[in-house]
Amino acid sequence: MATTTDPKGGSFRLSMLLYDSRYRSATIQIVALIGFLILIGWLVSNTVQNLAELGKSVGFGFLGERAGYDINQRLLDYDSNDSHLRASLIGLLNTLLIAVLGCIAATVVGVIVGVLRLSQNWLVARIMTVYVEMFRNVPVLLWIVLSMAIMIETLPPPSAFRGEDPAASMIVSDSVALTNRGVYVPEPLFGRMDEEGAYTSWRHSLGDVHLFGDSPVRFDVSLDLVAILAILIAGLLVSGLVKHRADRIQNATGVRPRTWYWRWGVVVIPLLLLLWVLGFYLGKPELRGFNFQGGTHLRNSFIALWLALSLYTAAFIAEIVRGGILAISHGQTEAAAALGLRSRRIMSLVVLPQALRVIIPPLISQYLNLTKNSSLAIAVGYMDLTGTLMGITLNQTGRELETVLLTMLIYLLISLAISGAMNVYNNSVKLKER
Amino acid sequence: MSDLSYVRKDMLPEKAPPVSEVGAIGWLRANLFSGWFNSILTVASVYLIYTLVSSILPWLWSPTWSAGSLSECREIVAELGKEHGGACYGVITERWQQLLFGFYPQELRWRPILTFVLLFVALAPVLFTDGVPRKMLWFTGLYLFLAPWLMWGGAIWTPLLVIAGLALGALAFRVLSGVIGALGATIAAIVAPILFWLFLVGPLSSALASIIPLGIEVVESRLFGGFMLSVWIGVVAIAISLVLGVVLALGRQSDLMIVKYLSVGFIEFIRGVPLITLLFVASTLLNIFLPPGTNFDIILRVMIMATLFASAYIAEVVRGGLAALPRGQYEAADALGLDYWKSQRLIILPQALKISIPGIVSTFIGLFKDTTLVSIIGLLDPIGLTGSIRADANWNGIVWELYGFIALLFFLSCFTMSRYSMWLERKLRKGHS
Numbered sequence: 001m002a003t004t005t006d007p008k009g010g011s012f013r014l015s016m017l018l019y020d021s022r023y024r025s026a027t028i029q030i031v032a033l034i035g036f037l038i039l040i041g042w043l044v045s046n047t048v049q050n051l052a053e054l055g056k057s058v059g060f061g062f063l064g065e066r067a068g069y070d071i072n073q074r075l076l077d078y079d080s081n082d083s084h085l086r087a088s089l090i091g092l093l094n095t096l097l098i099a100v101l102g103c104i105a106a107t108v109v110g111v112i113v114g115v116l117r118l119s120q121n122w123l124v125a126r127i128m129t130v131y132v133e134m135f136r137n138v139p140v141l142l143w144i145v146l147s148m149a150i151m152i153e154t155l156p157p158p159s160a161f162r163g164e165d166p167a168a169s170m171i172v173s174d175s176v177a178l179t180n181r182g183v184y185v186p187e188p189l190f191g192r193m194d195e196e197g198a199y200t201s202w203r204h205s206l207g208d209v210h211l212f213g214d215s216p217v218r219f220d221v222s223l224d225l226v227a228i229l230a231i232l233i234a235g236l237l238v239s240g241l242v243k244h245r246a247d248r249i250q251n252a253t254g255v256r257p258r259t260w261y262w263r264w265g266v267v268v269i270p271l272l273l274l275l276w277v278l279g280f281y282l283g284k285p286e287l288r289g290f291n292f293q294g295g296t297h298l299r300n301s302f303i304a305l306w307l308a309l310s311l312y313t314a315a316f317i318a319e320i321v322r323g324g325i326l327a328i329s330h331g332q333t334e335a336a337a338a339l340g341l342r343s344r345r346i347m348s349l350v351v352l353p354q355a356l357r358v359i360i361p362p363l364i365s366q367y368l369n370l371t372k373n374s375s376l377a378i379a380v381g382y383m384d385l386t387g388t389l390m391g392i393t394l395n396q397t398g399r400e401l402e403t404v405l406l407t408m409l410i411y412l413l414i415s416l417a418i419s420g421a422m423n424v425y426n427n428s429v430k431l432k433e434r
Numbered sequence: 435m436s437d438l439s440y441v442r443k444d445m446l447p448e449k450a451p452p453v454s455e456v457g458a459i460g461w462l463r464a465n466l467f468s469g470w471f472n473s474i475l476t477v478a479s480v481y482l483i484y485t486l487v488s489s490i491l492p493w494l495w496s497p498t499w500s501a502g503s504l505s506e507c508r509e510i511v512a513e514l515g516k517e518h519g520g521a522c523y524g525v526i527t528e529r530w531q532q533l534l535f536g537f538y539p540q541e542l543r544w545r546p547i548l549t550f551v552l553l554f555v556a557l558a559p560v561l562f563t564d565g566v567p568r569k570m571l572w573f574t575g576l577y578l579f580l581a582p583w584l585m586w587g588g589a590i591w592t593p594l595l596v597i598a599g600l601a602l603g604a605l606a607f608r609v610l611s612g613v614i615g616a617l618g619a620t621i622a623a624i625v626a627p628i629l630f631w632l633f634l635v636g637p638l639s640s641a642l643a644s645i646i647p648l649g650i651e652v653v654e655s656r657l658f659g660g661f662m663l664s665v666w667i668g669v670v671a672i673a674i675s676l677v678l679g680v681v682l683a684l685g686r687q688s689d690l691m692i693v694k695y696l697s698v699g700f701i702e703f704i705r706g707v708p709l710i711t712l713l714f715v716a717s718t719l720l721n722i723f724l725p726p727g728t729n730f731d732i733i734l735r736v737m738i739m740a741t742l743f744a745s746a747y748i749a750e751v752v753r754g755g756l757a758a759l760p761r762g763q764y765e766a767a768d769a770l771g772l773d774y775w776k777s778q779r780l781i782i783l784p785q786a787l788k789i790s791i792p793g794i795v796s797t798f799i800g801l802f803k804d805t806t807l808v809s810i811i812g813l814l815d816p817i818g819l820t821g822s823i824r825a826d827a828n829w830n831g832i833v834w835e836l837y838g839f840i841a842l843l844f845f846l847s848c849f850t851m852s853r854y855s856m857w858l859e860r861k862l863r864k865g866h867s
Contacts, residue, residue, distance in 0.1 A: 046724055123466060404711060
């Protein structure tokens with residue numbers, strides 16, 4: 001029997017660093033680390049040298065300077081006297097806005113299309129296939145630019161709405177105007193003050209609370225919104241309690257009490273009551289002078305970007321949903337049918353919970369893609385983070401190093417946050433193996 | 435009394451199935467009208483298709499191929515008496531060459547076309563593994579040097595000397611492995627060609643070119659444009675990122691902690707930021723990061739960033755391939771006593787890369803579509819060109835025809851590639867069952 005032993009009297013030799021497997025991995029790692037550090041050092045020293053030649057210094061002081069440019073679509077108040085930091089914040093919020101709205105629309109369209117692609121109806125399935133292939137095989141930038149061009153070239157100008165016999169008219173009972181300057185939709189309003197500063201009725205808005213004084217992160221919180229959210233959450237909680245009680249009764253007696261009117265009522269009725277007390281009404285856009293006044297003005301760039309991003313991503317989500325449903329073996333559906341479940345309950349209790357496990361991970365990466373693609377806003381002039389911080393701020397201050405790196409960092413944080421949050425959810429729906 | 439009973443002695447002839455269950459009617463009933471809801475859907479779909487077709491077809495049919503401007507188009511359409519107007523194809527007749535080739539010199543356009551055709555010859559042994567002789571792989575290797583030379587032109591000596599550098603490395607390995615051991619030889623085989631490329635290729639090629647001036651006309655990068663630019667950036671980025679991606683994937687799977695974290699950090703960073711920020715790095719920052727005085731053109735810089743971008747995604751695809759290999763393959767390689775690199779080269783990577791091809795193709799499709807982003811930093815890819823075409827007084831106000839043409843180009847190429855990838859996936863799945 002042959003045994004191998006380590007060479008005796010092994011005083012450490014330098015060659016052991018390479019040929020002894022005990023040390024080799026450490027050697028390789030240290031070499032890799034040194035190489036990496038040298039690379040970083042080389043880049044930094046180049047940068048320092050280049051910046052010195054250009055006579056530039058590195059610093060983020062420029063964020064406090066006056067921005068001097070306007071942002072036409074914004075969620076918080078802002079004017080050109082605000083700082084670059086405030087402008088970037090407005091841009092970031094615009095990015096998040098388009099990302100959230102885009103994800104919602106893409107999910108809705110994607111799920112519908114994905115389910116319809118599996119439809120038994122041959123024609124519908126084919127139409128959906130055409131939709132999916134058409135959208136996912138053409139660059140998203142082309143869709144964005146095309147939708148922008150269509151909105152500008154084919155929609156009527158506001159002046160077309162004027163006159164006795166206008167060439168264009170508003171839709172949805174005269175409340176939505178599609179023009180080449182953007183879409184005007186009604187805005188939710190609450191009872192306001194008249195000119196003398198008195199409320200016209202006892203039903204009126206709760207007003208706003210201004211936070212953070214004059215700082216770049218200042219914003220107004222609408223107390224109406226807070227109240228609505230509070231009532232909504234409380235209603236949902238009570239509704240959950242009702243469901244819980246129904247579950248308990250069902251488990252005990254086998255008969256489930258009829259609760260749907262309770263579950264809806266506790267949410268809807270207090271909400272309607274609150275809206276009535278706050279004097280809720282819709283402010284419709286009206287044509288005054290050369291343009292529409294009142295209502296919410298959604299710019300062309302916003303609509304074009306939102307439509308293009310959602311429809312493009314929806315094509316991918318449709319494929320994911322279809323794949324997820326197909327991944328559930330037919331035996332599951334048959335077993336559920338054999339238990340006597342109706343087709344709706346088969347879907348909600350058996351197929352969907354399992355399909356979600358397959359669907360969620362690629363869905364997350366589609367949400368991430370949409371968020372990253374929203375940076376293409378710069379092609380149509382929607383002022384998102386790319387348009388403000390990496391666009392106009394860069395051009396005005398000439399600080400390409402700081403602005404580009406900061407923009408990348410923010411996008412990276414958003415991506416990590418989304419994938420982190422979704423991983424938590426993913427773990428909660430993961431198959432719990434015994 | 436019993437002789438009155440009647441028993442049939444032969445079978446009844448088979449009846450034809452009811453008309454409503456077979457043939458066209460049966461198919462219609464099963465697929466289009468299998469219930470009231472499906473019937474409504476069918477009717478709605480037919481109406482939708484009818485509306486679309488009846489509004490698009492008359493618009494599409496419009497003999498405006500020779501029109502020189504949008505107003506001429508409108509005159510032609512008005513003469514035909516169309517209500518909803520018609521397409522204006524004059525813009526495509528006038529600009530299709532520009533949309534395909536950018537400003538690449540007209541008399542030299544055979545070069546990108548040849549490069550494009552040879553691309554398929556070079557890819558054939560990789561994409562269609564059976565039926566193509568393996569010797570063709572030599573041409574694939576040669577193509578890596580041939581293609582840039584054809585596209586950018588210049589003396590033939592440069593690509594030849596670059597190949598010579600590789601040969602030098604191989605030679606160094608051969609000679610030195612007997613003298614200073616395998617590891618030293620490997621290092622020498624890596625260092626020698628790099629030194630050769632960095633310091634000797636330039637002077638040598640100019641010296642050779644002055645003795646024997648053999649070469650083709652140089653075409654500057656700024657003349658590259660149109661669809662050709664998209665394809666070129668996509669192909670170069672994917673080709674180089676394949677190598678980088680495999681290295682990153684191996685790094686991510688490795689047991690060495692520092693190597694692993696460096697790879698993970700790079701991959702997650704690149705995947706976490708939008709491509710457009712990387713392109714901004716290419717257009718504004720890359721010159722700051724490199725030694726003072728280095729200045730190379732924007733297309734090369736974009737290619738570098740696109741390569742880094744693609745390599746992170748390729749790394750994830752290859753990692754999927756590595757993870758999909760059964761554990762036994764790794765153990766078998768270890769049991770044979772192969773060291774890390776040998777087991778990767780002979781056993782793991784050939785299989786892992788084969789199952790990653792569909793993923794690599796989808797990555798390429800994604801990158802190919804993303805190359806349109808270069809229009810934002812001012813390169814003249816098809817979308818970048820639309821800006822100047824639409825600003826032209828003759829074509830001011832044109833939308834559908836122009837974007838439709840570009841969309842069609844992208845659709846055809848991406849759709850073909852995705853079908854190929856699906857075909858390959860099916861074929862591979864068959865091979866494993």
